[in-house]
Amino acid sequence: MSNVRQYELVYIVPPETTEEALADLHTQIAAVTDRFGATFEKTENWGRRKLAYEIAGHREGVYVLEVINGPAAMTAELDRRLRVFDIVIRHMVVRVDEQLQIADRARTHRKESMASRRVRRGLPPEPTEQERNRRLEDSDELDGPEMGFRGGDR
């Protein structure tokens, strides 16, 4: 386990799946990830949801999200194992750490540049409560006409 990366695993099981079956599935997944020395960051059960399209005769499904920190080799194995389980009707493993890092960097960069700009103008680095409220009102005004693009704007 040289390079630990963050992955999101989403899988869908039929709505009639029992709690035990779901727990069993989770332990089986945990067994695979353990072998690679991976750790679970969090597990989220979104519950019953309508599927956007029919999958294997199902119109609804229970979504489960697992955020896993582990090596790249793990994903191939996870993918292979999940394909074998009959109760998993759809699954997807996505690497997320890079994108989250980029987003994080953009956020801090924006914050810093805003602070430095404010300091140059002789203001405190953080916007005051009053200013923040005013900005919220402004952005609402911007929103209105912008959402009107849906009506055949060709």
Next chain:
Amino acid sequence: MSEFEGRGRGGRSGDKDKDDKKGGAKRTFFRRRRLCKFCVEKIDYIGYRDVKLLAPFIPERGKIQPRRISGVCATHQRALQVAIKRARQIALVPYVTD
């Protein structure tokens, strides 16, 4: 919508109209400059799990809205495209609807 149909039916007459316009008529309609929603609202991460965020960019047919219409900037359109495709894969968003 109906305007489009009318143009489609008679190809020739449509062309004639165009020629007429070229002469004098100015383009009087003003279109507000569209802003990239993600830039304006400072959304850094476009995740595939956030259906509410993606929904405005998926018109009824289920296709991805082109950015010439939605006004999304190139950087964010690329991220949006990936997010929508992932959301489709796990049936959060349809591939097609008719």
